[in-house]
Amino acid sequence: MTISDLKQTIPDSIKPKINWSRIEEADDFAKTVKLFRQGKYAEDSFRRYRLQHGAYGTRMTNDYAMVRIKLPAGEIYPDQIEKISQLSEQYSIGSAHFSTRENIQLHWIVLEDVSEIFRGLAEVGLTSREACGNSVRNVMCSPLSGVCPAEEFDSTPYALATARFFLRNPMAQNLPRKFKFNFTCCEKHGMVRMVDVGLIPQIRNIDGTPQRGFKIFLGGGLGNRSFVGHQLEDFTSEEDLLYTSIAVVRIFDRLGDRKNLARNRMRYLVNDMGWDKFQNLVLKERAVVRATQSVVTQLEVDKTPNVIKRPVRISNENGGEIIPDGYARWLKTNTVKQTQEDYRSVFLTLEAGDITASQLHGLSNIIRNFSSEGMARSGFEQNLALRYVHEDDLPNLYSKLIEIGLAKSGALTMTAPIGCSGTTSCNLALTNSHRLAKEIQRKFLELKLDEDDDLSDSSIKISGCPNSCAQHGIATLGFFGGGGHVGKDMYANYQMSIGGRSDGDTMLGQTLLRIPAKRIIPVILKVIEIFKANKKSDDTLKSWIHRVVNGNEDSEIKSLVDIKKILEPLVIPPTIEEDPDFYLDYGSDTSYHTKTGKGECAA
Amino acid sequence: MCCLTNLGKITTDVDTLRSEIRDKSVRVIDVRREVDYKQDHIPTAVNLPLANLLSDDSPERVLKLINSMGIDDETSVVVYDDTFGALASRVAWTLEYLGHSDVTLLETTYSHWKSLGLENDSIVPEVQTREHSMKLHPEILATSDYLENAKTRDDVILIDNRERLNFLEQHIPGAISLPYRTLASNDKILRSKEDMKRLLDNRRITGDSEIITYCGSVGTLSGLAYYALKSAGLPNAKLYARSFKEWKNLEKPTEKQKDANYWDLSAE
Known part of the structure; x- marks a missing residue:
């Protein structure tokens, strides 16, 4: 036996349960791009076709696209991560981007290479x-579904089944506008x-039997105008899940506004019609x-439980109990205890x-070894x-994450801001929100605000x-970009909102x-300072702001006007x-x- | 038209090389650094670090190097590196330029060779000097002057093999971006012929166009691209060996993708 025989082998990858891809779509896309370039495919039809296949336009150019890879219910397997790592090096900028809707985006892809990405994705069962x-x-599901202590049951199989039902389904190929499902745990x-x-799982006792x-x-959504969704009924049974989904999609398809692109999401329909009427219509349609x-x-809900098997390790490679610096901080701000005893869920910052690409590569092995x-x-x-x-594996995992630069703390705190892609690639963007989010994170981690x-x-x-x-409307502190000016001199400017939330309230x-x-970083720090000076002992920034926004605060700060x-x-x-410097946006050295350019959300 | 490499063969597979080594019918060149070579290498390989070659790549000196490695006009040569084939390509291309027809690239890297558990040793072979003729092939080389003129022609395609972000930031006007990573597949330094053809065909890089490749500084990444094109049956390729570094030093015009902060999307 030689030394290399003793070398720890990487556990086999778990294979995905569902293959979302269809290889023939790659060939078809390649052909269609050729026809388009030869002028044999009308620009508008091509754009619709391209978007249908998950390739979005790019800022100020027709030569590049962004490919948005769907992760139904958020699930991603090691071999898939490995493949995305490879694709990002080959066809993109050597980085990939996790979105807020459980997609992974590859940016600055040459349009002619998009079909090659489809081909690669098909090898690992993914699609855009x-x-x-x-x-x-993409049908979303809470990343904690199945492990959340507050949930009544795991909604993941239902999210996957819903994704499967609607993907490539003829009834959902030409809706008035995009349509989104979110499943959660609690x-x-x-x-x-x-x-x-939006769907929250719940169990009801019906005639003594839990169901x-x-x-x-229904009808919520964020955008130029945002609305909060309405609850359809007390309880929608598992059997009625698909019928209700079909009913809602059909009503939207039939009655949604196909003309006015600026207000054709379903929330406008609900708002225009009035909730009672819409609710009635849904129940009848169902x-x-x-x-x-x-x-x-019917929904093909696969309820076979996932196999939970702790990856076998011959020995602790670290060779002992040395716990790296920063472990306690990371453990506190990046992990949550699961319902399942002895297990935690670990969030990456x-x-x-x-x-x-190289972090993705490292990560695929880490998942094989630790999840x-x-x-x-x-x-x-x-x-x-x-x-x-x-x-018991957490300290070792932390060391491994340090090696690939993914061990930063604060994932589950305010120090991990969301920033959309902004002027890094989006046609609609006015400011570099993406870089601003990174600047805030760096500064706040330096100030150790994640430990607060x-x-x-x-x-x-x-x-x-x-x-x-970036869903700024539901943020405790939300920002959206625009331009400001002093005389002829322009600067990047943000509208700030305060007190948004997406939970039960x-x-x-x-x-x-x-x-x-x-000025955003100093302003946020100032808000924190005001809060600290006026808070009650068990207040968090969120709960304190909630009182201020609702006019229930009795300190010096009575309302938003005071702030x-x-x-x-x-x-x-x-x-x-x-x-x-004030007149330069983040990441830019020119005025x-x-x-x-033209947006494609409503193409 | 240049089609020097023997019967259009671009790479040599692992098994073929092993049997050629057993038959003593091949000269293997390891282009890694001398320290790495001394540690271990493919049996019978001689060492020609790329830096050594580039320190003076005048035809006269290169000819001397070739002779000293025991290579004559009939010698079958296989080159390898540990840098996804880019350095090996640059050396192979130089041999080709000097007029050596029978040179191929090992299909994989030295690391992968070792990970397969294949033989290696640290023996430096004794080599008998031979006499190689000199018959330059300027048709596989693009100089900056040549490129400047060729760029205006419709039947010329200019390919930039640097990473996408570097391309967006600055490139030679009219160039298209084909990052070097695109050329390889898993354990092979070049993707299969069919895969390569499909990729190039999608990009409309086909037929009789003259294709010029360049990269950041010395023509390594673009050297690999040069062989990738040939492997896909596109023989009319040229290497701009001095690449973008020279182009910028000469203060020739460049182009960039404007009005987008693409660097901030990178997680580097």
């Missing part, structure tokens, strides 16, 4: 089909009131669906969702969770324009004031002579000006 365009977008961890269809079902919320669908139309379910789950916050990590319990349940979300890709943030990009007064002096623009 219907990740863009007027279709049912009130706290979901985002069910801010989406077309599975859902609380379903009765029709129930009566007319064939028995073969990414910078605004970005991860390099007892052999896969990972992406979350709602541009991040990724490794679940079923045995408590008062701040941990708050959130910061930054969009580069009034559309809500879901509400939209209240508009506070405009903050220049280069605004304190912040106003901080946002006065200097002249360009006094502070030239700021707003510049946008």
Whole structure:
């Protein structure tokens, strides 16, 4: 026996249960691009076709696309991560990007290479089909579904079955606009009131027998105008899940506004019609669906439990009990205890969702070695969770994450802001929200704000324009980009909102004031300072702001107006002579000006 | 038209090389650094670090190097490296330029060779000097002047093999981006012929176009691309050996992707 025989082998990868891909779509896409380049395919039809297949346009150019890879229910397996690592090096910029809707995006792909990406994805069972365009977008599920102590049952199999039912389904190929489903585990961890269809699993005792079902919320959503969803009924049984979904999609398809692109999401339909009427319509439509669908139309819910098997390790490679620095901080701010005894879910701190090809490569082995379910789950916050990590393996996991630069703390705190792609690749963006999110994270980790319990349940979300890709409307502190100016000199400016939340008390943030990009960090620190000076002993920033926003605070700060007064002096623009840097957006060394192209959200 | 490499063969597979070594019918060149070579290498390999070659790559000196490695016009040569084939390509291309027809690349890297458990040793072979003729092949080389003129022609395709972010930031006007990582597949330095053809065909890099490749500084990544093109049956390729480094030093025009902060999307 030689030394290399003793070398620890990597456990085999768990194979995905569902193959989402179809290889023929790669060939078809390649052919269609050729026809388009030869002028044999009309530009509008091509754009629709491209979006339907998950390739989105790129800022100021027709030569590149962004490919949005769907991770239904957030599930991603080691071989898939490995493949995405490879694809990002071959065809993209050597990094990939985790979105807020459980997609992985590859940016700056040459349009002619998109079909090669489809081919690679098909090798590992992934697809980007219907990740863009007027279709049912990726079906999300809470990254804690199945391990959350507060959940009534695991909704993951239902999310997967729903994704499977609608993917490539003719009824969902040309909706008035995109359509989104979010499944969650419990009130706290979901985002069910801010989406077309949001679902919380619940169990009811019906005639003495426990029955599975859902609380379903309809017509919510964030955007230029945001609305909170309405609960359809007390309890929607498991059997009615598909009928209800079909009924809602059919009503939207039939009655949704196909003309006015700016207001054709289902939430506008619900708002225009009034909730009572819409609710009535859904219930009636469901009765029709129930009566007319064939028995073969049903969700294929695979309830076989996943195999949980702690990966075998011959020995601790670290050779002992040396726990690296920063472990306690990381454990506190990046991990949560699961229902399952001795196991934790570990969240990775990414910078605004970005991860390099080599980190992805390292990560695939880490998942094989540490997750007892052999896969990972992406979350709602541009991040990724490794679940079923045995408590005893945590220090070793932490060391491994340090090796690949993914051991930063703060994943589950306010110090991990969301930033959409902004001017790094998006046609609509006015500001570099992406870089701003990274700047805030670096600064706040340096200040160790992730260790502050008062701040941990708050959130910061930054969009580069009034559309809500970063979901700023439900952030404790939300920002969206625009331009400000002093005379002829322009600077990147953000509208700030405060007090948004997406839990059981879901509400939209209240508009506070405009903050220049280069003043955002001091302004947030000031808000924290005001809070600290006025809080009650068991307050968090989130709970304190909630009282202020609702007019229930009795300290010196009675309302948002009082906060605004304190912040106003901080946002006065200097002249360009006094502070030239003020007039440069983050990540840019030339003077700021707003510049946008055509959006494709509503193509 | 240049089709020097024997019967269009671009790479040599592992098994063939092993049997050629057993038959003593091949000269193997290891282009890694001398320290690495001294530690271990493929049996019978001689060492020619790329840096050594580039320190003076005048034809006269290169000819001397070739002779000293025991290579004559008839010698079958296989080159390998541990840098995904890029350095080996640059050396192979230089041999080709000098007029040596029978040179191929090992299909994989030295690391992979070792990971397969294949034979290696640290013996430095004794080599008998031979006489190689000199018959330059300028048709496989693009100089900056040549490139400047060729760029304006419709039947010329210019390919940039650097990483995508570098390309977006700055490139030779009219170039298209084909990052070197695209050329390989898993354990092989080049993807299969069919895969390569499909990729190039999608990009409309086909037929009789003259294709010029370049990269960041000395023509390594683009050297690999040069062989990738030939492996896909596109023989009319040229290497801009001095690449973008020279182009910038000469202050020739460049182009960039404007109005986008793509660097901030990178997690580096």
